[in-house]
């Protein structure tokens with residue numbers, strides 16, 4: 001007989017039940033006062049007995065309570081299902097739904113070393129987002145403060161901002177990090193670079209932060225030439241989205257664009273050599289990207305015309321790498 005722990009670990013029932021409950025907005029309906037299984041199923045557009053079985057499974061796992069048979073109530077875990085930025089959606093118009101389904105391609109990714117996302121969605125991840133504006137908007141929101149909280153503007157290891165007058169945030173999403181950086185440093189101007197549909201959502205982010213007069217945006221690929229001559233190029237949570245060839249091409253664009261004394265700063269994506277590197281399996285499955293060790297990154301940067309000037313922790317305890325163009 002198989003080890004029961006392995007059965008429990010491999011059992012997909014709980015994750016799928018969570019996805020179903022989120023997709024059917026069960027928690028929201030209960031919050032609105034619909035608690036009996038029959039009216040709940042009606043509101044959810046579901047088959048009552050089947051929904052009942054799903055909810056009873058979740059109750060066993062500590063999500064929802066069933067104070068009377070067939071009557072459901074929220075507990076803290078169930079309330080968490082309603083949090084904005086939740087990735088638990090299952091339907092394919094949500095980014096969480098597409099991520100959930102993409103796990104079925106893990107075997108192929110492991111066999112080939114390449115993402116196999118396109119085998120179920122018809123296109124690679126970024127092209128798929130571009131073709132589905134609702135999913136792309138959902139992804140942008142997940143990356144923004146609703147999903148990851150307010151970004152930390154502490155992006156220089158030595159906190160040395162004196163020589164910085166201009167910043168380019170490369171693959172900066174809808175501009176939440178750039179907004180925070182500009183808010184903290186009133187003498188600095190910034191440019192957001194990201195895909196056109198994503199930068200199109202940045203105007204209100206800059207306006208809300210009160211930095212719109214110092215922020216501009218470029219809707220373009222970061223594999224094209226970047227806005228040139230800035231003092232600082234930020235690459236946050238982007239490098240680990242790409243395999244080596246693409247990561248090198250992106251770093252090379254930064255090296256070409258940076259001012260002679262400019263810096264290229266990698267936030268997330270590189271780990272100190274002495275730490276265990278996170279396996280980042282979702283990156284493998286979705287995009288073929290990975291977390292890199294500092295020594296591995298050093299080689300990659302060098303081949304892209306950058307050298308690591310300093311690597312270490314900021315005052316807020318994040319590991320980052322600052323590079324400068326090779327002279």
Ligand SMILES: C[S@@+](CC[C@H](N)C(=O)[O-])C[C@H]1O[C@@H](n2cnc3c(N)ncnc32)[C@H](O)[C@@H]1O
Pocket residue numbers: 126143144170171172173174193194195198220221222223235236237238241
């Ligand atoms: C994981 S998100 C990180 C966003 C942001 N830097 C952050 O930390 O929240 C990766 C970003 O890369 C952008 N991106 C993907 N491919 C791109 C390309 N070819 N050119 C420019 N941006 C791209 C995506 O639109 C997305 O905003």
